[in-house]
Amino acid sequence: MKTYDVMVIGSGFAGMAAALFAARRGLSVAQTGATGGIDFSTGFIDLLAVHPITEQKVWEDPFAALAALRRDLPAHPYCRVSDAEICRALEEFTLFLGEHGLCYRGRAGKNTLTLTSAGTMKPTYLMPCTAWNGVEAWEAKAPALIVDFHGLKGLSARQIAEVRKDSWPELKVARIKFPGMSGELYPEHMAWSMADPARRAELAISVAPLAGDVDYVGFPAILGMTDTAAVLRHLEELLGKRVFEIPTLPPSIAGPRLRAAFDRGLPTLGVRTYTQKLITRAVCSDEGFHFTAGSGSTSVELFARSAILASGRFFGKGLKADRHRIQEAVFDLPVTQPEDRSLWHRPEFFDPRGHEVNQAGVETDEALRPLNAQGRVFHPRLHAAGAILAHQDWMRMKCGAGLAIATAYKAVASL
Template sequence: MNYDCLIVGGGFSGLTCGIRCQGAGLSTAIISAGMSALHFSSGSIDLVGYDHERKIVYRPFEYLEKFTGAAPDHPYAHCGVETVRESLFFLKDVLAAEEMEIHNNGDENHFHVTGMGTLKPTFFSQRSVFNSAISQAFARKAKIAVLNFEGYRDFYPELAITNLLNNSLFRDVEISTGKLVFPDYGDPQKNPFEYRSIDVARIFDTIQYLDEIAEQIKREAGDAEFVAMPAFIGIQNYKKHHQILQMLTGKLIYEIPALPPSILGMRLDDALKSRFAELGGVLIAGDMVKGGDFRGGLLDHVHTQNYGTARLRAKAFVLSTGSFFSGGLVSDARGIREPIFDLRVSATSPRSTWHSPQFLDRKGHPFLEFGVETNGRLNPLDAGGNPVENIFCTGALLPHYNPIREGSGGGVAVATGFHAANQIIKACG
């Protein structure tokens, strides 16, 4: 098989890159081994939420202008702030083409509520998490009802509320709780279902249950104007059904990102894959790249588990295989490796320096900042230290940034995927 651009890794970064390349007329394929980290994400897209002192960043672009000058190895510095901005609004347009509404607070960050009841700064959110009506309701300190689904194990409203009330923004807001039940299910304890977000989402996706659910919401929320629920309001029909529920109840309905599988993240995944397919891109799912051969300092082809001896060729290759969690990086007794091509990795030594002694260290763990060393074009380096000019590394595989401490995972995935695509388009055109 022969493509202009072959992307290894079908996560947020690989999909963004693939959509940009295929949209520019390049024949593009994405090889993906299992579903991506979007299924574990909040479904909001963080740009940069915290500075190096863990203080909240309110105006991310302004902050990045200064920050990237001082951190030349940071992925955002490789992209340049203008490209970072361009990539995010490119993504917003891509999602709009799939009829997915994404909201931002102008050039400023906004907050979303977490399942623990804390607030996290982010840049883009889905309509049920951030829009002008929601921010006005927060500002007027409208009464909130936090509702849960009986039998759903991944959200504890009492915990969330206790934490929320500790926050100065919510100190004098009235918050109540309530429970929704699905009568046809009988006793949830005896049901073989273990009620994860996906099970509840399927109920919300089914139109015939909406009237009943709306009645329950009205009853349980009482006079609260604002209803918050874990994010399980449907996958296929979420947009329509969220609107119907708001109409039937006359209340604002807010989705709180909950434990995986992340429904908000899946919606992003669905929309991006649908866009990529619509443009004519090829998604090879459930396969794994096992290696490749180089010729004249360039990657000539790769081979995969399913295709055995067949060679997949391309002019440019993108490595968006993620970090340790997705298998883009592996660690063993000898050190940290990139498993496909054994590319040069930036990591500390010895092993004891990889992590901080505290699990929830505010500075984050050093291993989160390990990754494949690249130049500014995102090309990795070969054994001799020369860049491999037709491989581009993007997303969580990159070193010198800490997605947890900075609150920058989504933004780096999108910006580096887009930055790589721009260069591939230029090289192929």
């Protein structure tokens, strides 16, 4: 049986961050988990943009928003993490991504509005560098061309222009054939093909006559898989324009880019990843945790002195539900949830208050250690991070990746 200092359960933002932070501190780390939210990410790292949810108040300063949130919602997981810890976590996380070909940028202490595939402007804290020229184009209302492709379903340039026609009148659109491909197109295939300079040259030849006197050209996020900055620079040289990317609808290329960066980087730090294996058995003892990862002949027996539960909610398979209640899938920890299933959802899908089921999760102490049914620490060396934490609605508050990364940092620091 293999022994580790830490078992990280989950492979979304929180799981990847926890594995990174633990390995960087010299701990031996094993990681398991199903496909996590990171695979369907837009690539943006939201810190906090909306509070209170009911008022839909959007904040430019996420740290002012955090102060208000901590005052109003003392049970929210962000109340367990200081601003200084959040900043250190984001810095270490994005530094790692930069080392593996994914540059991130933002404005210190400020959220920035960035264009989405729906044509809306999303407030976020950090974004891939390949999207930044789009921010500058929007803020200057500069003449710009948005290009999409026949066969690509995840982005419509025409829709973006229609939504933005009053606020960005000099936005033009074009739909062209993607060089070397036909039929239904998939962002990942397109991104891999853009590694070839000849393919980029073909694309530029198609776009150049349409760009005219615009200053910027926006593309769906297909500009390479690993070295996106080099692809973008080459297109800028070929077109003589500033270029930017817009994330497509999930599954976009941003998620696979992030996962690929972790797949490249975590093993070099000594992390042992048991890909696509769920924890099927967990036994706690005073010494630590005995785990079975996977099932049948391919299952693996592991021992860890400590563990971080970063398994997410339903999508990451951290929570499961039947007709009556929600359960935590690994340790059967108590889950804070509405008393009755009829209270899980409000009658209106777009109710500004959200749905109670979206705040279901695990209760913890100040060190992010899950609590048992009696309100006491379940195990002194079990911590939790990310979406599985109770009392947060990350989607509506625009705080998903930031909360995952920050609580993973705090969980590791608390080990």
